[in-house]
Amino acid sequence: MKQTLFSILIAAGLLSGCTSAYRSSQTPDDVYYSPAKYIVAKELNTTKDQREYQEYISSNDDRYLQMKVHNYDYWNSLDDYSYWNDSRYYYNNSFYNPYYSSFYNPYYSSFYNPFGWGSYYSGFGYNPFYFGWNPFYNYYGGYGGYGGGWYNPVFVVNSYKDPTLKNTGTMGSNIFAYQNRLYNNSNNASYNFRPGTIAGTSTNNFGTLVRRVFSSPANNSNNNYSNSWSNPVRMQNTSSSSSSSSAGGNSGGYSSRGSNSSGGRATRN
Amino acid sequence: MKKYLLFIATFSCLHIFAQVPDDALRTAWFTQNGSARIISIGGVNASLGGDITSANINPAGLGMYKTNEFVLSPGITFNNNKLNYRGTDTTVKKNIFQYGPIGFVFGSGSTNKYSKWTSTAFSISVNQLASYNNHVQYSGYNNYSSFSEQYLEELVRDRADTNAALSNYIFGSSLAFRTYLIDTVLIGNQIGYKSLVPVSTGINQYYDAKTQGGYHEIALGLAGNIEDKLYVGGSLVIPIIYHKKDFYYSEKDATNNPNNNFAYFNYHETSTSSGTGVGLKLGVIYKPQNNFRLGFAFHTPQLMSYRDQIRSWLTTNTEAYAGLKSESSDNLNSGNPGDRSYNLITPWRAIASASFIFSEDANIKNQKGFISADVEYVNYRGARFSAKGNNTDQSLSKYYTYINNEIKDYYKGNVNIRVGGELKFDVFMIRLGTAYYGSPYADATLKANRFIASGGIGYRNHGMFIDLGYSQVFVNDVNFPYRLNDVANTYAVQKGGYGNLMMTVGFKF
Numbered sequence: 025m026k027q028t029l030f031s032i033l034i035a036a037g038l039l040s041g042c043t044s045a046y047r048s049s050q051t052p053d054d055v056y057y058s059p060a061k062y063i064v065a066k067e068l069n070t071t072k073d074q075r076e077y078q079e080y081i082s083s084n085d086d087r088y089l090q091m092k093v094h095n096y097d098y099w100n101s102l103d104d105y106s107y108w109n110d111s112r113y114y115y116n117n118s119f120y121n122p123y124y125s126s127f128y129n130p131y132y133s134s135f136y137n138p139f140g141w142g143s144y145y146s147g148f149g150y151n152p153f154y155f156g157w158n159p160f161y162n163y164y165g166g167y168g169g170y171g172g173g174w175y176n177p178v179f180v181v182n183s184y185k186d187p188t189l190k191n192t193g194t195m196g197s198n199i200f201a202y203q204n205r206l207y208n209n210s211n212n213a214s215y216n217f218r219p220g221t222i223a224g225t226s227t228n229n230f231g232t233l234v235r236r237v238f239s240s241p242a243n244n245s246n247n248n249y250s251n252s253w254s255n256p257v258r259m260q261n262t263s264s265s266s267s268s269s270s271a272g273g274n275s276g277g278y279s280s281r282g283s284n285s286s287g288g289r290a291t292r293n
Numbered sequence: 294m295k296k297y298l299l300f301i302a303t304f305s306c307l308h309i310f311a312q313v314p315d316d317a318l319r320t321a322w323f324t325q326n327g328s329a330r331i332i333s334i335g336g337v338n339a340s341l342g343g344d345i346t347s348a349n350i351n352p353a354g355l356g357m358y359k360t361n362e363f364v365l366s367p368g369i370t371f372n373n374n375k376l377n378y379r380g381t382d383t384t385v386k387k388n389i390f391q392y393g394p395i396g397f398v399f400g401s402g403s404t405n406k407y408s409k410w411t412s413t414a415f416s417i418s419v420n421q422l423a424s425y426n427n428h429v430q431y432s433g434y435n436n437y438s439s440f441s442e443q444y445l446e447e448l449v450r451d452r453a454d455t456n457a458a459l460s461n462y463i464f465g466s467s468l469a470f471r472t473y474l475i476d477t478v479l480i481g482n483q484i485g486y487k488s489l490v491p492v493s494t495g496i497n498q499y500y501d502a503k504t505q506g507g508y509h510e511i512a513l514g515l516a517g518n519i520e521d522k523l524y525v526g527g528s529l530v531i532p533i534i535y536h537k538k539d540f541y542y543s544e545k546d547a548t549n550n551p552n553n554n555f556a557y558f559n560y561h562e563t564s565t566s567s568g569t570g571v572g573l574k575l576g577v578i579y580k581p582q583n584n585f586r587l588g589f590a591f592h593t594p595q596l597m598s599y600r601d602q603i604r605s606w607l608t609t610n611t612e613a614y615a616g617l618k619s620e621s622s623d624n625l626n627s628g629n630p631g632d633r634s635y636n637l638i639t640p641w642r643a644i645a646s647a648s649f650i651f652s653e654d655a656n657i658k659n660q661k662g663f664i665s666a667d668v669e670y671v672n673y674r675g676a677r678f679s680a681k682g683n684n685t686d687q688s689l690s691k692y693y694t695y696i697n698n699e700i701k702d703y704y705k706g707n708v709n710i711r712v713g714g715e716l717k718f719d720v721f722m723i724r725l726g727t728a729y730y731g732s733p734y735a736d737a738t739l740k741a742n743r744f745i746a747s748g749g750i751g752y753r754n755h756g757m758f759i760d761l762g763y764s765q766v767f768v769n770d771v772n773f774p775y776r777l778n779d780v781a782n783t784y785a786v787q788k789g790g791y792g793n794l795m796m797t798v799g800f801k802f
Contacts (some may be wrong), residue, residue, distance in 0.1 A: 060412060203699070258442075
């Protein structure tokens with residue numbers, strides 16, 4: 025036991041080095057809330073509104089491309105990298121940069137954004153790398169290497185052959201004893217009377233096969249030694265079939281190996 | 294005598310029964326073991342999820358994970374058995390090492406934009422579902438029946454002649470016959486067997502069973518999460534069972550009469566039972582709204598293969614009748630133990646559950662606690678034994694039919710209820726729980742149940758967590774020293790119980 029505990033403590037010490045990802049931040053409790061660790065093309069841990077917003081952004085892209093096809097000269101200017109990085113427009117003011125305004129760029133304005141929260145991100149569209157939105161940079165940090173791809177567990181179901189009953193070895197008296205639901209858990213002051221009776225009563229699982237009796241009547245107290253005791257006896261009903269040497273043998277349960285070396289029963293003294 | 298020797302010399306392989314329905318109950322009637330957190334809340338987890346124990350209760354709960362963790366759960370069990378046998382009280386204690394779930398959970402968000410799975414999780418763990426380390430002991434005066442009568446019933450019921458009585462029951466009746474604990478008798482024209490035990494004048498009986506081992510379960514769990522609303526999961530479980538029993542039983546003449554042909558007998562038996570198999574645990578958790586969870590789990594019957602071994606010894610002192618005699622199964626079996634191999638299908642069970650979470654917020658400062666309840670149904674009467682492999686011994690098959698029929702008659706299905714909750718204060722948690730396990734016995738006379746009161750504390754910070762849980766299990770049960778067919782049975786009433794102290798250390802990574 026000491027070795028086991030020692031091993032556990034050693035393992036715990038070694039594994040404590042694996043937890044650096046959560047050392048400086050809140051440790052998640054998966055019963056309540058489990059934060060995702062991966063960034064993916066689709067945000068995984070978003071609300072319904074957030075997902076719809078993302079679809080909205082995507083659809084804007086599509087619509088922009090369509091408009092560009094119809095009027096290339098007009099819309100193509102928006103694709104000019106130098107245009108977007110022109111220091112003249114760093115004011116982020118709708119007056120100097122009309123494309124940021126709701127009038128010129130309806131798709132990025134809060135006015136046309138039915139979800140109402142995208143404007144929080146600097147007034148221009150949506151920054152997927154912003155804190156709280158991107159699980160790569162969320163406050164839990166951490167980036168594991170588990171990408172799915174498990175093998176499906178395979179198992180084989182054993183089938184069992186139905187037993188065929190042809191002969192008997194034992195009658196399973198120890199099993200049928202479970203059917204006996206009469207109980208005696210107290211001792212009478214002197215003799216706990218148990219009359220010798222003929223089998224076949226409701227308490228007997230042997231039917232008419234067995235007769236049980238005491239070997240001699242018991243009619244006196246514990247302190248009277250001479251010929252006062254009686255012994256439990258089970259008798260075979262002579263009307264039934266004769267006894268057998270193969271009874272109980274070759275009949276299952278525990279098996280023994282080898283042969284008997286002790287001969288018959290020891291003689292009485 | 295020559296006839297005996299000839300017969301004995303010719304037999305080289307025989308079989309003796311000892312298997313009983315009780316053996317099946319070991320794999321079914323036990324209180325839920327788990328991490329310290331789960332122990333603290335009464336074993337409830339079928340809708341809560343988010344704990345490695347979910348792999349053993351409702352694997353859908355693994356779907357709550359989007360993080361990884363490693364868990365260790367060492368523990369100690371304090372057995373305190375109080376038994377009353379025919380008016381005599383006995384108390385025996387035994388403390389032993391045990392463990393809860395040990396293993397990994399790997400949770401991750403989906404990397405597929407178009408996947409309907411928000412996240413998936415995989416776990417591999419081992420958990421000790423039940424501990425068999427125990428010591429049951431009792432004694433008492435009895436002037437009604439004797440342990441030796443089961444041998445009389447067996448031989449007479451089988452219509453065994455003296456050859457069979459000598460040699461065909463070498464782990465029980467043959468030892469009794471050879472040591473003159475039982476002998477033949479002729480009354481009138483009827484033959485039979487008698488016991489030398491003078492029951493009518495009273496005997497002092499002593500029962501002592503020390504058991505070791507446990508029911509261990511390796512679980513490979515897989516779960517998926519659909520939009521944080523629906524969680525489905527399954528575990529492929531590999532049960533590994535080891536049970537060792539060291540059993541002493543004795544009866545002594547209560548009168549000390551040196552002339553009544555009986556002074557005492559001592560029976561000693563050692564047995565081991567090793568089994569392994571396979572099973573499935575399937576489950577689902579649904580969130581109809583935030584903070585509310587419903588769960589359902591189904592544990593399929595587990596298909597198990599067993600091998601048992603047994604040795605037994607008997608010493609009898611019948612005073613002037615035959616004196617002091619000893620015999621052992623080793624002596625009758627060339628020093629070999631008795632072997633038996635068989636299959637067992639364990640009972641199925643189903644669990645329905647509900648939980649309410651006080652804020653499923655990402656910020657742990659807003660997580661205030663939860664309350665959860667499980668209702669479990671176990672079909673105890675569904676256990677089935679069968680012969681192993683291509684064993685064509687019809688009598689063996691018939692014996693298993695006897696057992697299976699008796700299991701259906703003796704046991705019943707019943708309900709277990711578990712309720713627990715947690716209050717969370719930032720990084721600290723306190724927990725309370727309770728549970729009630731109903732009787733597996735069909736006979737209402739046999740009072741049996743288990744009641745649990747539990748509690749614990751937890752701390753979760755700096756990427757790790759430490760939980761400490763304690764559950765006190767109050768046991769009501771019965772223990773039969775032997776069973777007879779045609780006289781009333783006697784049994785010990787078992788009270789007391791056991792305490793489970795569990796510590797779980799986990800690391801998030």
